Structures are given as structure tokens and as C-alpha cells.
Amino acid sequence: MSAVSAFARRLAAVTKINTVSNASPPFASTAVRALTMQAFAQRGYGRRGRHSDFSHPMAMVATAAAGLAATAAAVGSVSLCEREGAVRDPKTVYGLHADDVMKMELRRFASERQPNDPSVKVLEPLDEMPPPEPMTEQPNVIVKATSPAPAAPAPANPSAEESTLMTPEEARLEAATLKAKKHGGGLKLFSGNGNLGLSIEIAKLLGVNLGRATVSSFADGEINVQVHENVRGKDVYIIQPTCPPVNNNLMELLLMVSCLNRASARRVTVVIPYYGYARQDRKMQARVPISAADVARLLESMGVDRVIAVDLHCGQIQGFFGPRVPVDNLEGGIVGIDHFGGKDLHNPVIVSPDAGGVYRAKKFKEGLAYKYGLEDIGIAMIIKQRARAGSVDSMDLVGDVKDCDCIIVDDMIDTAGTLCKAADVLVAQGARRVFAFASHGLLSGPGNERIANSALEECVILNTIPTTPQRLANEKLVELSVAPLLAQTIFNIHAKRSISALFK
Template sequence: MLAATRSVLSRAARAPVRAASTVARAAAAASGSESFGSSAWARGLMFGAVAAAAAGSVAACEAEEESPELASMAIFSGNANPDLAALIAEHVGKPLGSATVGRFPDGEVSVSVHENVRGKDIYIIQPTCPPHVNEYLVELLLMVTTMRRASAEKITVVVPYYGYARQDRKMTSRVPISAADIARLLESVGVDRVVALDLHCGQIQGFFGPRVPVDNLAAARVGVNYFARKVDLENPVIVSPDAGGVYRAKVFREGLNLQTGSDAGLAMIVKQRPRAGVVGQMDLVGEVTGCDCIIVDDMIDTAGTLCKAADLLRAKGARRVYCFASHGLFSGPAVQRISKSCLEKVVVVNTIPLASNAKTCDKIEQLSVAPILGDAIKRIHMRKSVSAMFSGKKVVAAASPAAERA
């Protein structure tokens, strides 16, 4: 089966990208897999064929010459978010590497790299996100070990959404600290560096040893640019939905003030959560009467907390309520809740692909963080400071999105 796949992909690498779909269908049929589109293996093969075709097409194009600084690096992607990976690669100026990340007939993950990576700096873009968190994690681990056994010089994993991050401590007896266990897994397979975006808890960086530095970037500036340019805010107030997010809201407020010249206020919601996924009483600290409020959070899961927070703000006299969050999981009834809520707009970034119902929701808008991650990758590869991207007022107010800090 793998021999047949390799042969098909070899031909695909010499064909235009538009032929990749046909090639992947033929390979899936030859392997005896399920019908194309319903098989996870076929979907992985499809992405590998497209990557191989794109790589061959770019290599055959003499009009574009690769930058000498980028010759020693390669960027690869799993199946979690290939659209984001393609945008990042485009921003960096490097085509995605040729690889197949698919499934064997029994459901096991299959990884095959179709180009030489010996001595190169490898960047693997793979959020461990829904709808297949565990499969995407295994894909990432096997891609790392494949690169390590192929003699890659350095391996950086770009994990825009770090799964299991909310299990960062023991809340009750006899439960795992999963965020730390995932860090150990990544270390054990040979990861040299981790790039993440808005970790649920910044202390997760400490779960990795000193030999594996972690760059925890932030998407705040993407949201600041959006609200500064597209929303006519009146008496803006930035609201943290809990005590742990006050610093994040403070950074967002400072960026908005610098970019718009306004004097946005800051408020916080104090909530009691009797158990996971259930929000009890909420209280507001701060004044929002007659103000446009922006709730700033790191993620939206079922949207229960978000919608209750919006109701509380309106009850306290808020004029309009918006939300900016880095990761839009939109699990379970989230989209339905947002549609029926008093929220004007919910803005997220593309660390996680939007579900179909979220794409059709008028209140949900997704922005790209590819420039943030792409700039970070280029600076890491060229041995430049990542933190220099974010220092000073000029950077906070810059038109081009960048990350908050290294």
C-alpha cells in the first residue's frame, strides 16, 4: 500500500497543484481505503498530495528564487490546520515541505516525508485542537520522531493551540496534570523548541525543561487592529471574564489606547464555578454604564461563561458588548448560544479551523495570525530576537500584526 502511495505522490510532485485531488483519489482507491472524503486516511493523503504537488510546482518555477537564509529550513504541517500552515509558509516565503500524514487501514497514523531534511531546521505546524485532539497529537509526535530519525538539525514545533492546557494543576485528588504530561511527551521525542499562541496559563512554559525554550506569543494585536479600524467604539471598556485574565485584558487595553488615542477603562468579572463547565454567580468589578465593552479571553469553549458575562454587562448598563478571544473551540451549544446572545460580535483568530455552523454565524468573525507566527519563525531561524518584535509603543500600534512577547 505504501509503495503504491509513494509512486502516486512521486508523480504528483511533478504535476500542477490542481491535479493533486485526482492523484489522491487514485491512491486512496488503490489502497483499498474507504470512499474519498469519508476516510481519515484519504484526507491525510489528500493533504500530502497537495503539499507534494505544490513543492514540485514551486521547484519547477524558475521565476521565484528562494532566499539564501531560508535554504536551510523546511516547514511541514499535519492535518490539524493545513490552511493556517499554508498561510504561514506563504508569509515566511518558503513552500510547505512534501510529506504525507495519513492513516493506515486500521486507523493508525502514517507519516512519510518526501524530501531530504538532513541538517535542516524543521518547523512543524500542528495545533492539538478539536475535532481530533488525540489524533493530531499523535501526528505531531510521529512527525517529530520521523524528522529526528532523518537527521534534522533542529526541530521546532509550532502549536498555535496547545491542547490539554486547561489541566495545568490538580483541582481534586487523583487527577492528572495533563499540560505537564504533554510537555514531557514533546520533550521525550526530541523537540528543540516550542512556539505557542496564548497559552491558557503562561506557567505551562515552565513544564518544559531549560533545554526546550517556549515562545508564548499573543494575538492581542490582531484584535486591537480590528476594533480600532472596524468598530466605532464609544467609551470603550476592556473586560476580563475572570481574575486570571486581568493581565491579558490590561495588555489589550494599552494597545487599544495607543492605537486609537482613547482612554479605555478596565473591568473584571468575578465568577464562582462549582464544577468544570458550570458557572455560578457572577459579579462585576468596574463601571460600564453607557460604555462599549470588549470581553477579552484566551478561548471560547461552550460559550456559557461568555454569554452570561455579556448579559451581566448589559444588565449593568453597557451600551454594546463585543468579545475577542484567541482560540474559538465553539464546542457543543456554543454557536447557538452566541447567536441568541446580546453579543454584537465575537472575534477569534484562526488557530483552530471553524466548524461549519460557526462559519455561517453572522456574529462570529475569524482573523488570521499567520503574520505573527510567520515573523516569529523567521526570527528564530535567523537567530534574531523574538522579543524585539514586541518592544516599544511603535510595535503595539503597528499596522502589521505581531505577537505580544516571546
Template sequence: MPVTQEPKLISGNANRPLAEAIAKRMSMHRGAKIDLCDARVERFNDGEIFVEVFENVRGEDMFVVQSTSNPANDNLMELLIISDALRRSSARRITAVIPYFGYARQDRRTKARTPISAKLVANMMVTAGIERVLTMDLHAAQIQGFFDIPVDNLYAAPIFALDIERQFAGRMDQITVVSPDVGGVARARELAKRIGAPLSIVDKRREKPGEVAEMTVIGEVKDRIAIIVDDICDTAGTLCKAAETLMGQGATEVHSYITHGVLSGPAVERIADSVMGSLVVTDTIAPTGPVAACDRIRRVPTAPMFTQAILNIWNGTSVSSLFDADTLGPIYEGHYSAA
């Protein structure tokens, strides 16, 4: 079996710009040009997905970069079929790099006769030959337990902390971090702790899915810069309503930091018409045309963190070290260093 000299990257079609950014940054780290593996991932006329890898991958440590975002089913099948192709080509190890893990909101049975789709997806990935998963901000942390293989869950909070320190330099003492619901308190508390800010919560009551009937702010936001933090923004209804509620309680500005910008349906229009000063998302999901064109939406890069995590996995060193600001700061030097 040949000795693996470098990690090998292969990408599906879900977010190729992020995969290319990871390859470019990895080339800088390794001092040698690392390209995405030469392959074709395409569809037949009837919608079936076909994969062909044009390089030898026998004995190689393969990293498949593929978010399972919209269209979730197509992107998931691409990931599974790429993994199957690599397994049948005798790759030594297959790690799925899934910046956005779709189906994560279906992590439990909320009613009778409903599926736990996140568990089903986990089973499919293992069956396809995936031996390790690298992802970011899983909607439900317990999904890691759905896998019988290692799962490394990265966090966007350190990246957001660096960005906030730069964007709000000189005003950090005015910031209050806000969780848009009770379920996201742990995530918001982590960011608040990193930047030394107080925490507030928006308590919401839903009459039915997709509609927010009533919102109450727990904590003081009067004359403060409110920063809402969450993992997913889908249609942006809850987010925009929370921003209005915070402004109504006396906040001077409202900004949002969301890991995964799903931004479906009327989301972009709602954000453009909202009272939010800005919405910051990561690039785990490739932006649509309207998202890229909206001047209220700004993206921060995840390639530096994913690149280092991939190299750490390949080298057999710690991934959790990336959660430390002292470790992450140099990785993002030139991107989001504090002012």
C-alpha cells in the same frame, strides 16, 4: 552537512489552511517560493497514524505546524510522529509551531489523584525530538516552565488591538475592556493598556464545572462598549452569560475577542442567540462548518505574526520584538492597520 538555505515547513492535518498561509507569506518575505514539505500524514484502518516525508530533510531547520485542537489526541500524536520521523531523518533542528496548545487547562492538580497532563505532553514532545516550541496565548503561562527546551509564547493582544482600532474608529473613547473572570485580568489589562481603555471584571461563582451560578460586574460599564477578552471559548456558556450581565448593567454593546475558538457542543448556537454583537477569534484552530457559517463569528489572521516569528527563530533574532505595536503594525499592513 549541507548549508540550510531556507526554513522548511511541514504540516499535520489539524489546521492546514493556516500552515499554507504561513508558507505563502514566507514566500513573500524570502522572495522565493516556499512550499509545505511534501509528506503524507494519514491513518490506517485501525486509527493508527502513519507519516512519510518525501523530501530530504538532513541538516534542515524544520518547523512543524500543528495545533493540538479537537481531536486533541489524534492531532497530538500526529505532531509527535512527524517529529520522530524528522529526527530519524537527521533534521538539524525541529521546532513545533503549535498555534493552539491543547491540554493547557490541565496545568496543575486541582484535586487529589488527578494528573498534570500539560507536563506529560511537554515530556512527550521533548522525547519525540522537538527542540523548540512556538505557540500563542498559553492558557497558563507557567507551562513554559514544564519544558526544558525554549518556548516562545506569542500574544494575540497586539493583533486584537489593531483590529479594535479599525473596527471602532471614532468610538475608542467609549470602550471598556472586560475580563470574564479574575484569572484573566492580566490578559485583559494588557489589551486595555494597548488601546488606552479602562478595565472591568466579571466575577463569577461556579456551583460545578460548566455552570455559572452568579456573576457580578466590578467596574463601570454603563453606556460603554464592553469588549470581553479571553484566551479560550469552549462551550460559550460563561461568555454568553457574561454578555447578558454586562448588558444588564447598562452596556450599549458587547463584543468578544477570544484567541482560541474551541467552540464545541452548543457554542455556535449559543453565540447566535446571544446579546453579543460579535465574537472575534483568531485562526489558530481551523473552523468547523457551523463556525464558518455563523455571521456573528469573525476570524482574524495569525499567519503574519507566526511567519515573522518563524523567520526570527531561523535567523536567530528577537521574537519578543513582535509584541511591540510599531513592529507588528507593518507586518499586518493591508490586514489590520488602524484607521
């Protein structure tokens, strides 16, 4: 019996060690098996032959009892380990911001509903709910663990205001939002060297930091791209306009998309404030490329999942991408509407500088009339004849602009030759004041100087292209920021919300 008692003491020591160190069941079973074999070996009960000592059945009984005790202790330790190491969904600053915005929308939705509407059932506040009844202890109840212990709930956001009232509609919206966030993945924002200032502004509005990456050039001009953080399983947005130098910025964008796809990003969305090669969208003469379609194919072949652009030169560029690559063409005119809506306009007339921009001018007119209640807004068009690219031969006005404040709406200003000549035509036809608005201010060559010496009272552009000191010195040039529009678009796409609602 001395061997049995010694074995029991060893097994008790092993069980105590497993309980303190949270050992797993395989470790406990291995220790029990080893001690059992050691006890049997000391008693001479091996593979060969038999042992006639009567004490070995008692040793087997003690081994089984101690093994059950060790297994029960190990099960409790496994539950504790899984509870401490539970994987929780991380909350970023962007996620907290999305929660606050969703709560604001839920409050606004509740305030808009009529209080006497029988379909709205307001739940009772959580604080006024009766406390749960205390549980009475039941003796001789054995609780056995059949599954790992559940993970502890994630801590709530301390900065968010606790909501105590919720309607069924609000509960449905919140559940849909949480489901979208659960499957949305993290947000990563990267930028090339095309327009770093705009990228920083968008990141500040979204409440995130720009991703750490190196986009540089070797001595021979080759582009070098390296991402310095993990993007596996993330939703990545690249902000890169293909403005001058067009080829360098385009190559940076293509290599960044390839790099992020090779790094196992979940989805890659490119934000192109200015889409280069957009003016070559069709064959106007023999033996010329359709460069806008070729650029689209390059982006698609690199693995782009979505494209966000601002005021494409022609809407059909969206069709150059395949059906698996949706393209969101944002209207930059929504930013200009807020600027001109605050001016005291007298008999405003929206002027299109060519026949292809009539639709853009019409949308600008409708937005200005809807948002600021201006009903008597006219529309006019200039028919121009080009001798060659960048040169206008003649212009004819269609419409009446006498004693009116005219706003020329276009998508881009390159050398400003067409714009300045159109302003002269409007002034010659009796226009009171002439303004201009364009989403992309390229101002190549003498463009900035022409605007400074033109008949324009003010020329408004967006910061889709980086500004220069020469532009800042031009008193007639006003630059507005498109960062709020792009930031809201990125937010809506990431949160699975509508984009068309931004333009209503």
C-alpha cells in the same frame, strides 16, 4: 637511441591525453611509471643482473624531464577541476526574501540617522571609484601553483537593488546577517492534518512550499507518517495545533517530530497555534493528573528543540518544558488590537471574564492605548463561581461599565456559556455595546448557536482552529488570521532576530 625516442613519443602522447581529459596527478605519475618500466624492460634492465648499454642513462634523463612536464600539466588540470566543481551556498526563495527585507531595514536605518552626525561616515559610491591601474607584463616570470585555484564567486541576485552607499554600522549589520545565514541551514516547513489551511497561508507569506509528507491513518486507526524529501541538516518547523480531535493531532505531532529527528534534521521547532490539555495545569483536587505538564514531557522526550504557541491558557506552562527547550508564547491580542482599533469605540472598557485573565486584559488595554492613542480606556473584571466544569453558578462585576463599549478578552471559547452569561451581566449593568475577543474559538457543542442568540454585537476569534461551515454562517462571528504573526515569528527565529520586538 631508437628506444629512447620511442619512449619519448609514448610519453608525449600520454601527457597530451592527460591535458585534454584533466587527469589527476596520481594518474599521470602511474602512466609515467608504467612507461618507464616498459622502456627498461625492453632494454633488459630488470631486477636480475645489470645491462651494460650506455643508452639507459639517457632514457632515465628523458623520463625525468617528461615526468616534470606531465606533472605541471596535471597541476593545471587539477585547478581547473576544482574551479568547476566548487560547492556554493544555495539561495532559496526564502533567502532572497530575507535579503530584500534586510536591505529595506538598512535603508530605513540610514534614513533615520541625522545627515550632520559626525559619527556617520558615508562611503563613496562604487561606480565612482577610479579604475585599477593596468598590470604591466613582466618577462621571464614563472608562476607555480601552490594551492588549488579559488572557487568562482556566486552570481548575485538579479532582482535585488544594488547598494552603493554603506555606513560602518550598516556594514556591521550586514556582516552579522550573512554570518547568521551561513550557519542557519535551510528552512523546511511541514504540516499535519490539524490546520492545513493555516499552514498553507504561513508558507505563502514566507515564500516557501510546504514539505512533502504523508500523514494518514491505517484501517485500525494507527497514525502513518512518511517524509518524502531530504531534511538532513535543515531547520524544520512543524505547524500542528492539538485541537479536536485532540489525541489524533497530538499523536501526529509526536510521530512527525520523531520521524524528522531520525532523518537527521538539524533543529525541529513545533508551532502549536492551540495547545491542547492546557486547562489541566495544576491539581485542583485529589487524584487528578497535570495533563499540560505530561504533554510537555512527551514533546520534550521526542526531541523538540523549540516550541511556539499562541496564547497559552496559563503562562506557567512554559515552565513545564526543560531549560533546553525554549517556549515562545505569542500574544494573539495583537491581532485583535488592529481589528478593534478601527472601530468607533465610545468609552471603551476591557473586561476580563475571570481573575486569571486580568493580566491578558491589561496587556490588551495597553496595546490599544499605545497604538491608537486611546487614553481613557477602563478595565473591569467578572468574578464567577463554577458549580462544575463547563457550568457557571453566579457572576459578579467589579468595575463600572455604564454607557461604555465593553470588550471581553479571553484566551478561548469552549461552549460559550461563560461568555454569553458575562455579556448578559454587562448589558444588565448598563453597557452600551458588548464585543468579545478570544484567540481560540473551540465552540464545542452548542457554542456557535449560543453566540448567535446572545447579547453580543460581535465575537472575534483567530483561525488557530480550522473553521467550519456553521461558523461561516454565523453573522456575529468574525474570524481573523494569525498567519502573519506566526510567519513573522518563524522568520525572526530563523534569521536570529528578536521576537519581543513584534509586540512593542
